[in-house]
Amino acid sequence: MRVLETLTWMVAMLAATAGAFVIVTFGPVLLRRHEAATRLSGLFALDRSHGTLVEIVLQGLEKAGRSIEGAKVNQELKSLVLRAGFFQPSAFYIFAALRYVAGFTVGFLVIVARIGPQGLHLIDIILGLFFGYLFYRYVLIALKLYADRRANVIRRELPPVLDIMLMALDAGVSIDQCMRYVASVAGRTAPVTSEVLRRHVADIDGGMPYDAALDRLGQRLGLDEGQDLASTIKQALFQGGELGTTLRRFSADMSEKRMATAREQVGRKAPHLTLVMILFFMPVLLVVLAGPAVVELKGALQNAGEQMTKTRSSK
Template sequence: MPSPLFFLCIVVMLAGLVFAAKGVRLSLADRRLEARLSAIAPSATPGGERFALPGFIAARGRDRSELESRLQLAGFRDPRALQLFVGLRIAATAGSALLVMLLCRVAWGGWLARPLLIVIGAGLVYVGMKQALYMLASARSRRVTAEFPFLIDLMLMMLESGVSLDQCFRSIARDEQVAVPEHGPLIGLLIADLDRGMRYELALDRWAARVAISGGKELAALFRQAMFQGVELAPALREFAREFTQRRVARAREAMGGITVRMVVLMILFFMPALFIVLGGPPVIAIFDTLRGAGR
């Protein structure tokens, strides 16, 4: 007679088969839905081909959302920017590993003579690509934030002269892009969206997403309220200009504090050793001379 353990194994096996069948069914349904959506939606790449990385190297979860936000903040608005960055990151990591292996072959006679050095080199490149993206995003964020007060002052000047908000946008996109090199192309894209028939709410939301810094969404909401609810725009814009000016001053103070810290580190690295040698050298020499004389 079979033991109860045998029946338990049979039940677990059958349950596993049922769950596996349901998983296969859901996977097939997901693929069919994805195929239908790709047939309905326009392709992201020229020629109708979709660009996607294999699942085992594609960014996921928190890393994916963080990279997307940084790419958008850095000004990369192409839908394929994330896949291109991840692919470039993987290629640079593999290339650095191959270069270090070649160095090991030339210097120590074996491709894997220094495996720790290969891992360190590839890891530094992998982490450095992300840090480079952060630096690009931070640099663009500083430029856009620094340009916001001038852009708002320019809009205030136009609005107080009797120009409507729509005409203000069009005038900046047409004639003032040299004065606002960061915001001019973004406002030009906003006007292009409006000319294609997009509603103002959606066009302003897309503009705020392209700006991608704190305060852009609030400014877009203020423009919507001014256009559709009759909110007075000039006082609120002055408050926004004051806020962005304060941010610029805060960034300048932060940079000054960083320079002070770097100067202290440089003094510790280069000045203190020389000072120790100058101050401690003669006593140490005297002690050695005394010990040498006592030894004689």
């Protein structure tokens, strides 16, 4: 019975983990669909009194998140949500509500799984609260991992994007035309970075000042190199200077950083390989080297025992 309860509890945790992973993975798609549906409903369906199920769920999560956060907004968490690629204003509140939903759901499932014939005990409630808080923290850790993964993708995509920008600038186009051209042609080679550039172009077309749009560009890129790139373009626009030379130097620095990171990762593999060899190769080697000696020692001890038995029997 205890084994069955343990398996039920493990299945509940795995199901909650899979659900949280699906929500975090497909969150941007849901948010983009929500934004597109909201715009279309405002343009073509003004008299509609109800929305889709996804809209209702997202609006409910947003309202719950606003109620939870209140007037004080956690800027660190908000910047983390932005680094993860969720640019909609409601994404922060939806994530804040999802954390509590995940924690309460996992805690409730653990408590339900622990209910036995004798009812509910205090230890069951404590376990439910513990695992609920654990998954409440796990949602934040998952968002951090997703943001780091996105930052690594952008870090890999920036060098070819900078090369295209340099080619466009060397052809004599302006910075604005260069950004538009890169956003339109880099969709396959750099999908994440090109999406950020398209949003930057949309901000400019919407009437946002160049300095504010470039600041938002650096925030959307979500890494230090992106902030430096936005600052470099901003300085060239408002203070003058040769942007091509600066970008070429910036691209060379990024390439050197990538090579240094690659060398560091290769250097970390050597201790890992040594540990693997110690765990898997050394026992086999010891068996091969010491096996014959152990067999011979065992045979010698058996012969000595037989001789001692014969001597005692003859006496």
